[in-house]
Amino acid sequence: MQLYLPIAEIPVNIFVIFAMGGAVGFLSGLFGIGGGFLLTPLLIFSGIPPAVSVATVTTQVVASSASAVVTYWRRKAIDMKLATILLAGGVFGSLIGVILFDVLQSVGQLDLVISLSYVTFLGAIGGLMLFESVRAIRRRKAGATPSARKPGQHNWIHGLPLKVRFRQSKLYVSVIPVVGLGAIIGFLGTILGIGGGFMMVPALIYLLRVPTNIVIGTSLFQILFTMAAATIFHAMGTKTVDIVLAMTLMIGGVIGAQFGARMGQNLRGDQLRLLLALLVLGVGLRFAVDLLLTPEDLYSIAIRKGAGA
Amino acid sequence: MIRFALLLVVSLLGASVSVAQDEDHSNDLVTALSSDMVSIQSNFTGTEIVIFGQASDIERAPHAAEEFELAIVVEGPPQDITTRRKGRFLGVWVNREAERFQNVPSFYAVASTADIGEIADRTLLDEYGIGLNHINLAVSGVSNVPLSDRDDFRRAFIRLREESDLYSERETSIEFLTETMFRTTIPLPANIPVGDYSVKSFLFNGGELVSHTEETLAVAKIGFEQVTFELAQNYPLVYGVLAVILAIFTGWLAGVIFKKD
Numbered sequence: 393m394q395l396y397l398p399i400a401e402i403p404v405n406i407f408v409i410f411a412m413g414g415a416v417g418f419l420s421g422l423f424g425i426g427g428g429f430l431l432t433p434l435l436i437f438s439g440i441p442p443a444v445s446v447a448t449v450t451t452q453v454v455a456s457s458a459s460a461v462v463t464y465w466r467r468k469a470i471d472m473k474l475a476t477i478l479l480a481g482g483v484f485g486s487l488i489g490v491i492l493f494d495v496l497q498s499v500g501q502l503d504l505v506i507s508l509s510y511v512t513f514l515g516a517i518g519g520l521m522l523f524e525s526v527r528a529i530r531r532r533k534a535g536a537t538p539s540a541r542k543p544g545q546h547n548w549i550h551g552l553p554l555k556v557r558f559r560q561s562k563l564y565v566s567v568i569p570v571v572g573l574g575a576i577i578g579f580l581g582t583i584l585g586i587g588g589g590f591m592m593v594p595a596l597i598y599l600l601r602v603p604t605n606i607v608i609g610t611s612l613f614q615i616l617f618t619m620a621a622a623t624i625f626h627a628m629g630t631k632t633v634d635i636v637l638a639m640t641l642m643i644g645g646v647i648g649a650q651f652g653a654r655m656g657q658n659l660r661g662d663q664l665r666l667l668l669a670l671l672v673l674g675v676g677l678r679f680a681v682d683l684l685l686t687p688e689d690l691y692s693i694a695i696r697k698g699a700g701a
Numbered sequence: 702m703i704r705f706a707l708l709l710v711v712s713l714l715g716a717s718v719s720v721a722q723d724e725d726h727s728n729d730l731v732t733a734l735s736s737d738m739v740s741i742q743s744n745f746t747g748t749e750i751v752i753f754g755q756a757s758d759i760e761r762a763p764h765a766a767e768e769f770e771l772a773i774v775v776e777g778p779p780q781d782i783t784t785r786r787k788g789r790f791l792g793v794w795v796n797r798e799a800e801r802f803q804n805v806p807s808f809y810a811v812a813s814t815a816d817i818g819e820i821a822d823r824t825l826l827d828e829y830g831i832g833l834n835h836i837n838l839a840v841s842g843v844s845n846v847p848l849s850d851r852d853d854f855r856r857a858f859i860r861l862r863e864e865s866d867l868y869s870e871r872e873t874s875i876e877f878l879t880e881t882m883f884r885t886t887i888p889l890p891a892n893i894p895v896g897d898y899s900v901k902s903f904l905f906n907g908g909e910l911v912s913h914t915e916e917t918l919a920v921a922k923i924g925f926e927q928v929t930f931e932l933a934q935n936y937p938l939v940y941g942v943l944a945v946i947l948a949i950f951t952g953w954l955a956g957v958i959f960k961k962d
Contacts, residue, residue, distance in 0.1 A: 396745045396891070398922065398929040403746050403891045451944050458952025500785050500796045508793075620945045627941025631933055635944050642948060646955035683793045690788075691857035696781040696801065
């Protein structure tokens with residue numbers, strides 16, 4: 393069934409979009425990720441204009457993180473103080489992201505920056521995850537128990553000034569890396585149309601040493617509100633948030649996530665991380681191939697002013 | 702009798718019948734559109750517009766019928782469009798040169814009775830913008846495209862627009878119902894931009910333009926599509942906040958419905 397998208401101004405097959413939302417929702421439920429980094433490229437490859445894809449996925453991420461935040465909220469697994477400071481950085485980063493998004497679009501380099509960022513970040517994160525999960529699986533096969541986090545283990549980040557105490561996370565760290573991390577994730581999320589959970593969670597664990605039971609809820613809470621801000625900024629700046637597309641993706645996504653979450657409970661943590669690492673690397677590789685291979689058509693056009701701009 | 706019936710059809714369909722106002726040739730070209738409004742709703746997947754007309758000059762000179770040629774041009778609202786060309790930079794394909802075409806039609810379709818080149822000479826075709834090779838593609842002053850490559854950019858621009866079905870040239874697609882009554886169908890694809898379109902009909906005799914008419918066609922979103930689009934354009938903050946509320950509500954609802962145990 394064809395449905396005309398009022399903002400993208402093209403008709404799409406609603407079942408295909410619904411299925412994409414469902415498939416990405418399934419994976420996000422399985423791995424406990426937002427799935428923006430999969431959904432945005434899928435939409436772009438299926439012919440939705442990149443600007444509409446990126447802006448609309450930010451809205452979809454709001455929906456998918458909202459349903460998870462409710463769960464973590466009930467379990468009181470969110471460090472509100474940490475989340476609020478991350479969020480302040482996130483909103484700032486998101487605002488810069490929207491401004492840069494507009495500039496890049498007008499000089500015709502938006503697609504390049506999106507592709508390069510995907511290659512860089514997905515390649516790096518996917519590579520690290522692959523390395524880490526393979527090591528974990530080997531260690532498990534060898535029969536060794538993973539070493540627990542040692543208290544008092546410090547890195548250079550813990551030497552920065554402006555220290556604040558985060559009671560729930562049992563942390564005493566500077567606000568500079570917290571705001572900075574929030575800003576970077578907010579910025580990338582807005583430019584790339586991703587929530588950034590797959591970058592936020594490892595950063596909170598390895599850089600700030602936030603306890604793992606609090607990390608996911610806190611990260612989801614920050615993503616929810618950063619992406620809500622990104623949606624509003626995109627609606628006001630690029631005017632490319634397509635509410636019909638977003639709604640279709642959301643419904644498919646929340647249903648898929650339920651099945652994914654159930655299946656995820658039957659898989660081991662390190663196996664899940666290995667699969668996720670391969671998925672992340674695969675998407676990054678797809679972008680790298682597009683950048684390196686000679687394009688089928690060297691020419692492209694973009695409407696700058698007038699009807700449909 | 703047939704002619705009378707067709708004229709009746711024209712006038713009944715004639716949401717906007719337009720009559721040429723040439724000084725010497727009054728009433729020698731009459732055209733009408735099957736509809737003067739194309740409305741875009743959620744189920745819109747493209748449509749077509751039928752243009753009817755009568756050229757009475759042909760009747761007055763029946764033996765010279767072969768010398769008469771018709772061209773009908775449908776043009777969408779103007780746009781500024783940047784055409785870019787990729788080149789290798791540090792091993793990666795990136796957009797390098799760019800050419801900006803100003804005030805070019807967002808949609809362009811031409812139908813004719815013969816090959817465009819045979820209808821009239823180049824200057825006349827250029828003047829009225831009849832045929833894909835005769836559209837006025839004005840470029841902006843600032844451009845990093847070398848002069849020798851300008852034509853490549855023009856050709857690429859037209860080709861890309863043709864590929865997205867927004868530009869088309871349909872030679873010999875005008876069909877004569879009687880000696881003087883003609884009809885042609887112009888497909889409007891699903892991705893047509895909204896706005897006011899013009900439908901221009903030209904009657905040529907032996908390479909001379911003897912008469913022309915112009916009508917307007919409105920392409921507009923209606924109902925939910927219109928409300929959504931206007932909200933997004935005119936009240937972006939409200940639209941953005943609405944999108945967020947809708948997303949949070951959907952997420953919350955899913956959390957409640959699928960609540961575990």
